[in-house]
Amino acid sequence: MGVLPGVTWVVGCQPVDAASLGLGLSPEVARAVEVAIRELQSLVRDLGVDWPVDETISAIAGGDVM
Numbered sequence: 001m002g003v004l005p006g007v008t009w010v011v012g013c014q015p016v017d018a019a020s021l022g023l024g025l026s027p028e029v030a031r032a033v034e035v036a037i038r039e040l041q042s043l044v045r046d047l048g049v050d051w052p053v054d055e056t057i058s059a060i061a062g063g064d065v066m
Contacts, residue, residue: 011036016029
């Protein structure tokens with residue numbers, strides 16, 4: 001297509017222990033996921049889109065924790 005977006009955002013978190021990948025989220029990473037989701041919510045809202053993040057945080061951050 002030859003068209004790049006004007007702006008690109010990357011939001012993420014770093015694993016506490018790369019050797020434990022795939023074994024669930026450490027408590028530290030689970031907390032970082034919640035922060036990342038809130039940052040995404042802010043970025044999306046800046047675009048004029050309403051995103052009810054509370055249910056998303058409960059589903060993701062409250063899930064599989066080691």
